[in-house]
Amino acid sequence: MADAARPRANVPRDRYDFEYVPETDQHFENALAKARDGDRLTIADGIELLTTGTDRPGIDLTRKEQVLEAADRRRAEVVGDEVTFVANLNNNVTTACNTGCLFCNFKDRSDEFLADHDGDHGGFTKTPAASRRIVRGAVERGIYEVTSVSGLHPALALDDEHREILEASERGDLNYKPPEAYDVDPGTYCEQLAAMSVDGVHLHSMTPEEAYHARRGTDWSYEAVFERLKAAGLDSVPGTAAEILVDEVREVICPGKIRSAEWVEAMEAAAAVGLPTTATIMYGHVDNEAHRVAHLDVIRDLQDRTGNVTEFVPLSFVHPDTPLYDRGMVDGGASRHEDELMIAVSRLYLDNVDHVQSSWVKYGDEQALKMLSCGADDFMGTILSEEITKRAGGGFGEARSFAEYVEMIDAVGRVPVERSTDYEQRRRIDPEDPPFGPHLGPKADGTPLVE
Numbered sequence: 494m495a496d497a498a499r500p501r502a503n504v505p506r507d508r509y510d511f512e513y514v515p516e517t518d519q520h521f522e523n524a525l526a527k528a529r530d531g532d533r534l535t536i537a538d539g540i541e542l543l544t545t546g547t548d549r550p551g552i553d554l555t556r557k558e559q560v561l562e563a564a565d566r567r568r569a570e571v572v573g574d575e576v577t578f579v580a581n582l583n584n585n586v587t588t589a590c591n592t593g594c595l596f597c598n599f600k601d602r603s604d605e606f607l608a609d610h611d612g613d614h615g616g617f618t619k620t621p622a623a624s625r626r627i628v629r630g631a632v633e634r635g636i637y638e639v640t641s642v643s644g645l646h647p648a649l650a651l652d653d654e655h656r657e658i659l660e661a662s663e664r665g666d667l668n669y670k671p672p673e674a675y676d677v678d679p680g681t682y683c684e685q686l687a688a689m690s691v692d693g694v695h696l697h698s699m700t701p702e703e704a705y706h707a708r709r710g711t712d713w714s715y716e717a718v719f720e721r722l723k724a725a726g727l728d729s730v731p732g733t734a735a736e737i738l739v740d741e742v743r744e745v746i747c748p749g750k751i752r753s754a755e756w757v758e759a760m761e762a763a764a765a766v767g768l769p770t771t772a773t774i775m776y777g778h779v780d781n782e783a784h785r786v787a788h789l790d791v792i793r794d795l796q797d798r799t800g801n802v803t804e805f806v807p808l809s810f811v812h813p814d815t816p817l818y819d820r821g822m823v824d825g826g827a828s829r830h831e832d833e834l835m836i837a838v839s840r841l842y843l844d845n846v847d848h849v850q851s852s853w854v855k856y857g858d859e860q861a862l863k864m865l866s867c868g869a870d871d872f873m874g875t876i877l878s879e880e881i882t883k884r885a886g887g888g889f890g891e892a893r894s895f896a897e898y899v900e901m902i903d904a905v906g907r908v909p910v911e912r913s914t915d916y917e918q919r920r921r922i923d924p925e926d927p928p929f930g931p932h933l934g935p936k937a938d939g940t941p942l943v944e
Contacts, residue, residue, distance in 0.1 A: 545560065560837050567868065572870045583642075589603040624688045636937075668706075668709065695729065697728065698727060700731055702751055739784045769915050836869050899929050
């Protein structure tokens with residue numbers, strides 16, 4: 494029994510002349526047996542599982558269920574029946590960016606933020622003082638993690654020393670303009686981190702792409718940059734900006750971004766200075782199954798060397814309001830079957846990463862709950878404000894209450910658990926003992942964050 498949506502309707506196989514193609518000499522049954530036995534999978538194994546066999550077109554639904562069952566068993570063996578979530582706030586500093594990623598509608602052209610620009614760009618830039626007010630208010634309500642991922646504003650420098658270097662440079666390729674050229678001064682990265690690092694909150698920020706922006710025009714190493722960021726208050730690094738870690742895909746969807754090897758270099762540097770990281774994949778656009786498994790292989794190899802990745806987060810491409818869709822480069826996103834297989838194969842392939850996240854922002858509540866039986870064990874966080882997916886056309890909301898988490902997780906027979914960012918602190922929640930609110934934060938007292 495096959496799904497007629499495969500090969501995927503959104504990207505005809507011959508639209509891009511990719512070197513990576515989902516073809517192998519392995520057999521699905523062999524790959525499935527290895528997955529069930531807990532053996533380390535090869536790239537060919539991963540492709541067979543993700544395609545449900547390259548010996549036939551389409552997704553075979555019987556085989557798909559076998560892959561999901563194997564992943565769910567592996568999840569139970571590794572982490573048990575707990576489903577974790579975190580009390581967090583998204584505080585993105587700015588939407589100003591001119592990197593030109595075609596999958597993104599979060600950014601606004603940075604020249605529209607110039608003080609002499611005539612017109613409304615619809616975006617925002619926050620001063621460090623504004624970020625501090627927002628975070629302090631959220632900490633008072635009980636959150637204990639701040640996630641901050643922003644556009645690459647040309648005025649953002651690492652610190653005052655970096656700004657001096659950029660000001661003195663005669664290079665024209667550094668994407669820099671002084672802050673006085675803009676209607677709002679974003680300060681420096683270190684100033685923003687110091688402003689957000691209040692009252693013991695955990696600060697999760699500075700993607701590899703942002704770290705690159707914070708060292709442009711210098712000969713500083715990523716280690717040196719992350720050391721300064723850590724001193725300013727950074728606690729952990731989100732492994733976003735990964736998209737697909739295969740350069741032939743990056744050349745299509747984000748030609749202005751760092752290459753795959755530099756993303757890995759930045760992640761290794763974060764590990765070297767003692768900053769835990771997460772890792773992501775953003776799939777379902779121009780990529781195919783071979784690209785996805787190659788990406789998983791990069792993450793697994795990184796984890797073998799560093800042991801620093803706390804969780805893996807598959808992010809399904811949200812297409813409606815993106816340049817890729819507007820330009821006819823894709824006709825849609827991943828199918829439901831592809832989403833389920835991505836979660837499952839992530840669990841099976843990444844045998845050295847304990848936690849796999851299900852994103853209700855990307856999948857919606859019903860499908861995100863289904864992912865908890867496909868290998869996922871983490872259910873994101875309260876967020877309180879979500880901009881990136883919303884601007885791409887996502888419609889599944891911006892905030893989630895503890896009460897909703899408890900109700901949904903209990904309904905599927907799993908155990909709701911409040912966790913810290915690094916998973917070191919956990920608190921099981923009794924569904925029969927409301928009200929439900931965070932307890933792990935520096936000022937959390939169990940009061941519900943979202944009514």
